[in-house]
Amino acid sequence: MHVAIAGNIGSGKTTLTTLLAKHYNWEAHFEDADENPYLNDFYNDMQRWSFNLQIYFMTSRISRIQEIRESGKDVIQDRTLYEDAYIFAPNLHSMGLMTTRDFETYFALFKLQEKFIQAPDLLIYLRASVPTLVNQIQKRGRDYEESIRLDYLKRLNERYEAWISTYDHGKLLIVDVDNNNFSENAEDLGKIINKIDAEINGLF
16 A cells, blocks of 8 residues: 655644554655755755756656555555645746746656556645644754745745645645644554544555
8 A cells, every 4th residue: 555645844744754654653755855966056046946846856766666565565655746746846836936937847657657656655745834844844953955945835835725625646635734833742643543443444
């Protein structure tokens, strides 16, 4: 089984991935943010590095999905392929940080690859307001995230909501992070686990 967690920067994807992997004894696959060779350059000069960054993400995520499906293991994944294509790349384009030529090339490549990629069996979307995102980003203290602007997070949130409202590739579970402190509250985590159990068992 392949479970994936989607959500804006700072929504708690990595934390929830870790907690659920431990609970269900699933194999956890994390976003390799600290190993990404473009991320620091991107945050310093988004216009110059946006296309390179998105191509890197697409390549690494497709490779990861192939590994997951071929392994035959129960896997939970931090972030999805869809978020780059439907949230981050279009947002960069609309902000003038990716040229139309680069965006169209990127998206055409994504649509071509999408035909050969199997969607996760369950997608968990972490919905969080901008103040919650900012608070959690500050808590973890990654240097390259210090320059992230509030309007950038807001634009991403709007795109996440638009994408989730039309998501139809499989089962979907939405978690309201503003009202669920799963990282510090076992009872809140239990609520999420109960909902996952219901989805997995088909008990709607």
